[in-house]
Amino acid sequence: MIIQTPDPVLEVHDLTVSYARKPVLWGIDFTLPAGSITGIVGPNGAGKSTLLKAIMGLIPLSSGYVKLFGEPLDTVRNRISYVPQRESVDWDFPVSVLDVVLMGRYGKMGLLGNPGRHDRDMALHCLEKVGMSAFAKRQISQLSGGQQQRVFLARALAQEADFYFMDEPFAGVDAATEQAIIDLLKDMAAAHKTIVVVHHDLQSARTYFDWIVLLNMRLVAAGPTEQVFTEVLVQQAYGGRLNLLSQVGDLMEKREFPAREN
Amino acid sequence: MENFLTFFSFSDPNVRYVVLGTILLSASAAMVGSFILLQKKALVGDAVAHSVLPGICAAFLFSGTKSIPLMLLGAFTTGWLALVAIDYLTAHSKIKKDAAIGLVLSVFFGTGIVMMTYIQQSGNAAQSGLDHFIFGKAAALVGSDLLVFSILAMVILITVSLFFKTFALIAFDRAFAQALGYPVRRLDLLLTSLTVLAVVTGITAVGVVLMAAMLITPPAAARYWTDNIRRMVLIAVLFGTFAGLAGAYISYVAPAMPTGPWMVVVSSLIAFFSFFFAPRRGIVPKLYRQRKNQRVIAEENAMKVFYHLGEQGGNFTGQHNLQALMGQRDMGAANLRAALHRLQAKGWVTVQHGQWSLTDDGVGKAAKVVRLHRLWELYLTQYMAIAADHVHDDAETIEHILTPELERELEHQLGYPDKDPHDTEIPKG
Amino acid sequence: MIAFWIILTGALVAITCGLLGCFLVLRKMSMVGDAISHAVLPGIVIAFLLSGSREPLPMLLGAGATGLVATFLIAYFHRRAKLQTDAAIGVTFTFLFAIGIILISAFAGQVDIDQDCVLYGEIAYVPIDLWITASGTHLGPRPVYILSSVLLLVILFITLGYKQLKLTSFDPEFAAAIGISTSLWHYLLMGAVSLTTVSSFESVGAILVIAFLIGPPATAYLLTRDLRQMLWITTGLGVFIAFTGYWLAYWLNASIAGCMAMVVGVCFLAAFVRYRVTTGAKTVLTSAA
Numbered sequence: 001m002i003i004q005t006p007d008p009v010l011e012v013h014d015l016t017v018s019y020a021r022k023p024v025l026w027g028i029d030f031t032l033p034a035g036s037i038t039g040i041v042g043p044n045g046a047g048k049s050t051l052l053k054a055i056m057g058l059i060p061l062s063s064g065y066v067k068l069f070g071e072p073l074d075t076v077r078n079r080i081s082y083v084p085q086r087e088s089v090d091w092d093f094p095v096s097v098l099d100v101v102l103m104g105r106y107g108k109m110g111l112l113g114n115p116g117r118h119d120r121d122m123a124l125h126c127l128e129k130v131g132m133s134a135f136a137k138r139q140i141s142q143l144s145g146g147q148q149q150r151v152f153l154a155r156a157l158a159q160e161a162d163f164y165f166m167d168e169p170f171a172g173v174d175a176a177t178e179q180a181i182i183d184l185l186k187d188m189a190a191a192h193k194t195i196v197v198v199h200h201d202l203q204s205a206r207t208y209f210d211w212i213v214l215l216n217m218r219l220v221a222a223g224p225t226e227q228v229f230t231e232v233l234v235q236q237a238y239g240g241r242l243n244l245l246s247q248v249g250d251l252m253e254k255r256e257f258p259a260r261e262n
Numbered sequence: 263m264e265n266f267l268t269f270f271s272f273s274d275p276n277v278r279y280v281v282l283g284t285i286l287l288s289a290s291a292a293m294v295g296s297f298i299l300l301q302k303k304a305l306v307g308d309a310v311a312h313s314v315l316p317g318i319c320a321a322f323l324f325s326g327t328k329s330i331p332l333m334l335l336g337a338f339t340t341g342w343l344a345l346v347a348i349d350y351l352t353a354h355s356k357i358k359k360d361a362a363i364g365l366v367l368s369v370f371f372g373t374g375i376v377m378m379t380y381i382q383q384s385g386n387a388a389q390s391g392l393d394h395f396i397f398g399k400a401a402a403l404v405g406s407d408l409l410v411f412s413i414l415a416m417v418i419l420i421t422v423s424l425f426f427k428t429f430a431l432i433a434f435d436r437a438f439a440q441a442l443g444y445p446v447r448r449l450d451l452l453l454t455s456l457t458v459l460a461v462v463t464g465i466t467a468v469g470v471v472l473m474a475a476m477l478i479t480p481p482a483a484a485r486y487w488t489d490n491i492r493r494m495v496l497i498a499v500l501f502g503t504f505a506g507l508a509g510a511y512i513s514y515v516a517p518a519m520p521t522g523p524w525m526v527v528v529s530s531l532i533a534f535f536s537f538f539f540a541p542r543r544g545i546v547p548k549l550y551r552q553r554k555n556q557r558v559i560a561e562e563n564a565m566k567v568f569y570h571l572g573e574q575g576g577n578f579t580g581q582h583n584l585q586a587l588m589g590q591r592d593m594g595a596a597n598l599r600a601a602l603h604r605l606q607a608k609g610w611v612t613v614q615h616g617q618w619s620l621t622d623d624g625v626g627k628a629a630k631v632v633r634l635h636r637l638w639e640l641y642l643t644q645y646m647a648i649a650a651d652h653v654h655d656d657a658e659t660i661e662h663i664l665t666p667e668l669e670r671e672l673e674h675q676l677g678y679p680d681k682d683p684h685d686t687e688i689p690k691g
Numbered sequence: 692m693i694a695f696w697i698i699l700t701g702a703l704v705a706i707t708c709g710l711l712g713c714f715l716v717l718r719k720m721s722m723v724g725d726a727i728s729h730a731v732l733p734g735i736v737i738a739f740l741l742s743g744s745r746e747p748l749p750m751l752l753g754a755g756a757t758g759l760v761a762t763f764l765i766a767y768f769h770r771r772a773k774l775q776t777d778a779a780i781g782v783t784f785t786f787l788f789a790i791g792i793i794l795i796s797a798f799a800g801q802v803d804i805d806q807d808c809v810l811y812g813e814i815a816y817v818p819i820d821l822w823i824t825a826s827g828t829h830l831g832p833r834p835v836y837i838l839s840s841v842l843l844l845v846i847l848f849i850t851l852g853y854k855q856l857k858l859t860s861f862d863p864e865f866a867a868a869i870g871i872s873t874s875l876w877h878y879l880l881m882g883a884v885s886l887t888t889v890s891s892f893e894s895v896g897a898i899l900v901i902a903f904l905i906g907p908p909a910t911a912y913l914l915t916r917d918l919r920q921m922l923w924i925t926t927g928l929g930v931f932i933a934f935t936g937y938w939l940a941y942w943l944n945a946s947i948a949g950c951m952a953m954v955v956g957v958c959f960l961a962a963f964v965r966y967r968v969t970t971g972a973k974t975v976l977t978s979a980a
Contacts, residue, residue: 001647026646027646027653027656056868057867058864058868063655063656074870078870081868082868084865088862088864090719090861093860094912094915094921095861099918100861103862106854106858106871139916139917141356155865159869244641244675245645245646247671251663251665256552256555257659258552260655260658260659299778302777303777304778305725305780307781308725308785355963355966360716360719361719361908361909364724364725364901365721365909365956367725367901368898368899368902368905368955369952369955369956369959371810371898371952372898372948372949372950372952372956373952373953374949375810375949376940376943376946376949376952377945379944380945383944396810474781474785475781475782475789479782479786482774518797519797520793520796522792523790523792523793523796524789524793526785526786526788527786530786533782537772543773545771545772
């Protein structure tokens, strides 16, 4: 079941992504409305993070296209924010919390610009919003998992974007941080920002998100939570892989077949 | 030629020592190296190889002579220390593995250089030839050394054979080996010690700088020829031995040539050949298979064109000229013509006066491709909730790859359908 | 005066290598520096054979070319032949280095490069390699001029690209998402490392290049939690190591490059002990809890 939206801010069209010729996402096709908080939900290995990376242009597409605000990514990049998985970076890196948040301003600074007074104020303000002002000078290796996630969130806020993509922001954080983050996301949505979150907890998905994308290598459903988040559809997403699909994928990898003819 | 005969008749006892020595060292290095490679510790081998230099020099400083057993002992000690240092640094600080390897390698080797230059300045007459340990000199092997090397090589050979299964398991699935109760830490230590031993056997002939290559390169090449670990080790040993012999021979013929670098160059060439031409994993066979895939795709697409024209005109064996075929599907004139000629050779299309048509066999083949296309489209709409107007592109690819088993499975899951999502008839198989 | 020029040369190499090394260490790519520093050898020898002299320009070009060939081969074998990265690095650089050594042996008469000097350089001869103008004025050793210009270039590169280098090292995905090309900065860094390696190689040899690329940055990494400080500490360490290393070599009458590498090790050891003492207490506490 795919419920399309008029005037979408995100349009994903016939998106296929392969790793080593083996398709991990098949023909994904959906749209999202502005000001929504969308959860991308599915079992492990469903391709949730892959979908996010494909939308952000971080991995090549085998087919299809993505449009944000009706434009290709490159023309609207400064309106988009991306929060990678917390584990994807080395937290021993010699930078302070404030340094990391300032990185969110780099996109606005241009090639040779340096962070100015306004950027620092902005960064400090964002730290305050996530309740981390006291930690500005702290080196990042001294933070707990929840604090690291808050810093990443502050960096995203510092980008002053209109569209936020977050990869597993609730993974391995304490309950207080989880609540703080979701409150912040709701505030942002109220200010007409659009937010997409990769999420793996079914319990909380219903209350957190007003739009759901159910994924398991293929799109199972996409639409408003109350219409899409039904037992039948969730069962379909979590009810194991489509055997035939996996077999065809394996065959393509083994025979080095292209994901698209040319 | 004369050199060749003298060398390979082994009549000269020095040649015998050299040949035997190089074979022993290359074989044991390749054997241990296979497991190092599989454990992704190739660069650790490089660090160990460099780190034996201070040990050799220390032994010389201590004894004042070039006593091979003593030097081996020294080499073993510092080589081992280097490995322990790398493990300790990574385990007990935020220093990452790559930096630890590079640091230990350069500091140990630098220390070795200091000791060596110190010895050279000291004017001890016995020191001459000590610098052969840096780049290796197979001719420097003498009978008594050989005995020591043979013993070391035998130790390596026997130990690896005894622990073959265990090492293979650890390299493949460490956690599983741990769960089975194998003393993984101690086995790591054993492999470490064997690595140092293998390096030590090689230092006279290859030298410390390039010894790592004799550990890594033959196994890396062997990996391309087989997926069976026993065969891989065997092939690695063969490659290593060949490279060793070639190196020894070259420096026998041209005494100015250092042995080690030639051994490395020969084994690298074997490795490059493997990377490019090994049947299943090589770059060239891969390209060839991809080309073949493209040809199959072009042929099947050409047949589909006939079939679609046949569906429109009601006659599947109707005659069409190139323009008509191109009008149905623009697949490039040259590409289409080449595909048609290949199909003609297979007897699936015929040509008369520039008019092409499917043969009876060809109609069957074409129907099968169209059938797979439409079955897959139906599968995508029914099982993957993809809209009917989005399934065509995907089916264009998958139609070429579905095997008869998958086709039967597909039919079964779809309940033996007659019509595709666009309400067109699915040809019978 | 001799001591001054040698120490200055050592310090210039140490600082240039160290500054770039900081980013290599943080990107977990130290061994690529190792590979490049070995792989430039055949380029140097071929340039020498073709130009018949030790003119710096052909040397830089030749070595730069093989340095790039090495990075390309490593990437090619890894991507196209699916060779694991560590093996790709190991196979490629040992091959190129071996070719270099063979060329030196084969053309021993024509090439004024010694097998051993390849490894530990000729820093002792730096004061002899004078730059003399047409009018006969002595301007000091030539390597000092070359190394100073390279250092200036590296400082310029790091100052201008500081933001991008920092971000692509720390979080390449985020960098790509905000439109900073990670591969562009990767290759710029590799190019800078090649240039530095090549210009330092003749003076200090392959081993000291590696020691300077990795040692001071790794030491600084243990001492500070701030990238700017890490760069400064690396610079200071470089000067200290060049100075101490020279006098140690003078005292022992041994290889200068080797002694500098030894001092690198001693500095790191000291930093490591300090690190263990300061963080060790915490580790004990957490493991007890």
